[in-house]
Amino acid sequence: MSVDRWGAVDRYLEGLYVEADPALDAALAASAAAGLPPIHVPRMQGKLLRFLVELVDARRILEFGTLGGYSAIWLARGLGPGGSMVTLELNPVYAQVARANLARAALGGVVDVRVGPAKDTLPALEAERRGPFDLIFIDADRPNYPDHFDWALRLSHPGSLIVADNVIREGAVTDPASTDAGVQGVRRFHERVARDPRVRAVALQLVSGKGHDGLALLRVVGHSTR
Numbered sequence: 001m002s003v004d005r006w007g008a009v010d011r012y013l014e015g016l017y018v019e020a021d022p023a024l025d026a027a028l029a030a031s032a033a034a035g036l037p038p039i040h041v042p043r044m045q046g047k048l049l050r051f052l053v054e055l056v057d058a059r060r061i062l063e064f065g066t067l068g069g070y071s072a073i074w075l076a077r078g079l080g081p082g083g084s085m086v087t088l089e090l091n092p093v094y095a096q097v098a099r100a101n102l103a104r105a106a107l108g109g110v111v112d113v114r115v116g117p118a119k120d121t122l123p124a125l126e127a128e129r130r131g132p133f134d135l136i137f138i139d140a141d142r143p144n145y146p147d148h149f150d151w152a153l154r155l156s157h158p159g160s161l162i163v164a165d166n167v168i169r170e171g172a173v174t175d176p177a178s179t180d181a182g183v184q185g186v187r188r189f190h191e192r193v194a195r196d197p198r199v200r201a202v203a204l205q206l207v208s209g210k211g212h213d214g215l216a217l218l219r220v221v222g223h224s225t226r
């Protein structure tokens with residue numbers, strides 16, 4: 001099996017399962033035109049994010065890593081009336097593209113794009129009491145995945161769902177000697193999550209036209225042993 005075959009399967013399944021959404025297509029086109037890297041989630045994984053929002057009836061969502069807002073549109077589409085979302089982005093150019101994409105999707109009033117280093121934006125969210133969040137999607141800055149996990153726990157409640165992208169990296173996570181800081185961050189994330197009694201967690205490897213990577217899904221089961 002090759003990435004070409006995985007891409008062909010993506011296209012086959014997307015044609016069957018993934019409804020057309022012109023705002024999502026426009027977001028990808030605008031992101032590409034602005035020179036953003038094409039590292040958005042695959043379409044079916046976008047639909048999975050929406051599916052999870054609906055499954056847990058999330059009212060408040062937090063995302064680490066907005067990029068062009070593609071996954072934010074998927075996530076926010078799952079919110080019911082009165083729902084809201086905050087998405088954190090380091091790069092002001094990406095954030096500007098994302099805001100335009102969200103506005104085109106009629107989500108400008110639902111999704112709050114916060115720009116800056118997470119070490120500044122996360123304490124601000126906590127000070128503003130914007131949490132707790134029902135669903136948290138971690139999709140940026142892999143060297144700091146263990147810190148993202150800590151923050152996700154601080155900003156969640158028992159029952160919250162935490163989803164982390166890019167936790168396999170073409171299998172590089174199996175290499176303890178990797179010199180990639182992102183791989184080491186993800187390895188420490190797995191080791192921490194797997195033994196933390198505050199969450200019940202699974203990690204899945206996935207293939208797609210974008211390669212071999214995966215998701216971890218963590219359900220917060222308690223905060224008492226912090």
Ligand code: DHB
Pocket residue numbers: 039040041139140165166
């Ligand atoms: C990369 C980042 C992502 O979030 C992703 O889904 C795929 C690739 C990257 O940095 O290469």
Ligand code: MG
Pocket residue numbers: 039040041139165166
């Ligand atoms: Mg990702």
